[in-house]
Amino acid sequence: MDKQPKKKLVDVGLLRRLFSYTAPYKKTLLFSMSLSILLALTSPIRPMLIQRSVDTYIAGNLLNGLILISVIQLGILLVENLLRFWFMYRINWLGQTVVNDIRKAVFKKILNQDISFYDKTAIGTLTTRTINDLESVNDVFSEGIISIVADIMTIVSIIIVMLFTDVWLTLVCLSVFPILIVATYIFKESVNKSFQRVRNAVSALNAFVQEHLTGMYIVQVFAAEKSEIEKFNEINKEHRDANIKGIFAYSVFFPVVEIVLALSLGLLVWYGSVRILHHAILPGVIIAFVLYINQLFRPLRMMADKFNVLQMGVIAGERVFAILDSDEHLKNNGSLQVASINGNVEFKDVEFSYKPGVPVLKRVSFKLEAGKTMAVVGHTGAGKSSLISILNRQYEIEGGQILIDGRNLNEYDIYNLRNHIGIVLQDVFLFSGSIADNITLRNSEIPLEKVEEVAKMLGIHDFIMRLPGGYNFEVMERGNSLSQGQRQLLSFARALLYNPSILILDEATSSVDSESEQLIQHAIDTLIKGRTSIIIAHRLSTTRKANEILVMDHGNIIERGSHASLLQQQGAYYNLYTAVEKVAVA
Numbered sequence: 001m002d003k004q005p006k007k008k009l010v011d012v013g014l015l016r017r018l019f020s021y022t023a024p025y026k027k028t029l030l031f032s033m034s035l036s037i038l039l040a041l042t043s044p045i046r047p048m049l050i051q052r053s054v055d056t057y058i059a060g061n062l063l064n065g066l067i068l069i070s071v072i073q074l075g076i077l078l079v080e081n082l083l084r085f086w087f088m089y090r091i092n093w094l095g096q097t098v099v100n101d102i103r104k105a106v107f108k109k110i111l112n113q114d115i116s117f118y119d120k121t122a123i124g125t126l127t128t129r130t131i132n133d134l135e136s137v138n139d140v141f142s143e144g145i146i147s148i149v150a151d152i153m154t155i156v157s158i159i160i161v162m163l164f165t166d167v168w169l170t171l172v173c174l175s176v177f178p179i180l181i182v183a184t185y186i187f188k189e190s191v192n193k194s195f196q197r198v199r200n201a202v203s204a205l206n207a208f209v210q211e212h213l214t215g216m217y218i219v220q221v222f223a224a225e226k227s228e229i230e231k232f233n234e235i236n237k238e239h240r241d242a243n244i245k246g247i248f249a250y251s252v253f254f255p256v257v258e259i260v261l262a263l264s265l266g267l268l269v270w271y272g273s274v275r276i277l278h279h280a281i282l283p284g285v286i287i288a289f290v291l292y293i294n295q296l297f298r299p300l301r302m303m304a305d306k307f308n309v310l311q312m313g314v315i316a317g318e319r320v321f322a323i324l325d326s327d328e329h330l331k332n333n334g335s336l337q338v339a340s341i342n343g344n345v346e347f348k349d350v351e352f353s354y355k356p357g358v359p360v361l362k363r364v365s366f367k368l369e370a371g372k373t374m375a376v377v378g379h380t381g382a383g384k385s386s387l388i389s390i391l392n393r394q395y396e397i398e399g400g401q402i403l404i405d406g407r408n409l410n411e412y413d414i415y416n417l418r419n420h421i422g423i424v425l426q427d428v429f430l431f432s433g434s435i436a437d438n439i440t441l442r443n444s445e446i447p448l449e450k451v452e453e454v455a456k457m458l459g460i461h462d463f464i465m466r467l468p469g470g471y472n473f474e475v476m477e478r479g480n481s482l483s484q485g486q487r488q489l490l491s492f493a494r495a496l497l498y499n500p501s502i503l504i505l506d507e508a509t510s511s512v513d514s515e516s517e518q519l520i521q522h523a524i525d526t527l528i529k530g531r532t533s534i535i536i537a538h539r540l541s542t543t544r545k546a547n548e549i550l551v552m553d554h555g556n557i558i559e560r561g562s563h564a565s566l567l568q569q570q571g572a573y574y575n576l577y578t579a580v581e582k583v584a585v586a
Contacts (some may be wrong), residue, residue, distance in 0.1 A: 097142030166289075183253060201235065204239075250305075
């Protein structure tokens with residue numbers, strides 16, 4: 001859950017930064033501000049004309065003049081509403097366009113974050129930042145500062161005209177405004193607190209729902225539905241209560257505003273009647289003032305609400321900028337770009353840890369020649385998969401060197417480097433879309449013929465064609481419409497399609513049936529042919545084909561050699577292998 005924002009007035013610096021995104025749309029911003037000035041100047045005109053209609057043309061029985069001034073009023077009404085339409089349209093267009101630009105920047109930033117960023121940031125929270133918070137930022141433009149400035153100018157314009165018309169009548173009408181000011185302040189504070197609670201509750205709901213939809217299989221397997229529903233109900237109750245508190249504030253505030261408006265109109269009628277009886281003013285002034293007061297209260301009703309919207313939009317902007325300002329991005333400090341690499345890999349005394357003081361790899365050293373295959377085995381937590389994370393620079397090492405073709409890993413442009421490294425993970429992630437989309441990763445430059453060629457090479461073309469629609473078969477989210485083995489085979493096709501020089505297989509044959517494993521073994525043989533390959537092995541059937549096997553334990557390489565030589569040593573590898581064989585026989 002998000003931390004409660006510190007109570008403060010609108011952060012001018014953040015507001016200025018938000019408006020810096022309007023720079024490409026400066027003309028629209030200036031046009032909107034110009035429209036707000038015109039609206040403020042035109043607001044008092046119609047009441048003034050009505051006053052003149054009553055006191056001059058109706059009282060004087062001047063029909064032609066009354067018709068003329070009525071036509072003028074109609075024209076002004078049309079112009080005013082046309083200006084209001086353009087004002088509302090342009091500020092909302094500006095808000096949506098700016099949010100579109102910021103959202104693209106946020107998503108690009110998220111895509112380029114260091115992988116450690118995701119280790120400590122909930123996906124639901126990032127979803128909230130990218131969607132909900134940015135919608136609040138949009139409100140800064142559509143209902144926030146520009147709209148507030150327009151309302152203030154309208155209020156000032158009307159009050160000036162009222163004072164110019166009759167000072168004492170104006171002061172009597174505005175004498176109840178202190179009540180409105182106090183009510184507005186209380187309302188603003190109450191709604192502001194409820195807005196903050198709602199925002200935090202939305203973030204918590206997004207994180208909870210996203211996590212549990214992703215892990216629904218586990219919830220159902222362990223029959224944990226009841227306990228998870230109870231947890232969800234607690235979070236949902238907080239969201240409901242926060243909204244109800246805001247609704248209560250609105251339910252109290254608007255009737256109070258109506259009462260204050262009625263008091264103001266009552267004082268107007270009373271004092272105005274006295275002035276009329278004493279022939280100090282004409283009836284048209286009272287009618288005009290009724291319209292003035294209604295025009296005053298219309299923006300005043302919404303002023304506190306708009307200020308809260310502005311404040312919450314700025315707070316949401318602060319959260320979004322926290323993502324944009326994060327320095328946990330990919331450290332692309334290399335500039336070397338190569339068309340191809342041979343695939344020689346060397347680790348020199350490499351040290352690595354996810355958390356300071358808890359080493360995962362301890363001075364690991366090995367050489368892997370281009371085109372050769374190395375298998376890495378060991379118990380869970382031995383440090384096998386960490387080799388992958390540092391070889392393609394998802395994480396940075398703390399000591400030692402990693403060399404590819406004799407050049408330090410950090411010398412390579414990170415995106416160029418990853419183009420030459422293919423990875424097949426145990427937990428295959430497939431996106432919603434077709435089989436072809438998942439193999440090509442929606443790269444429109446890769447023709448379907450190339451995809452079919454790769455599938456035939458791996459021996460999986462027939463299995464794909466048996467699916468409804470073949471390569472156009474729609475894969476459900478995370479590939480749930482396919483078996484584990486089928487998802488694994490598609491990941492092999494994805495890796496081979498991009499023709500990497502270095503291939504990494506992370507326990508790619510675990511958790512699949514024997515029929516799928518035969519296809520996978522054929523696919524592995526095809527994949528590793530002529531490539532530098534590192535196989536993180538769980539099932540040791542794949543290690544027999546490796547040129548060299550590394551046995552790891554607690555971040556150290558404790559044995560190395562071929563399959564036959566390690567069996568002869570009857571050490572850690574022998575114990576692992578015989579244990580696996582016993583399980584297979586059983």
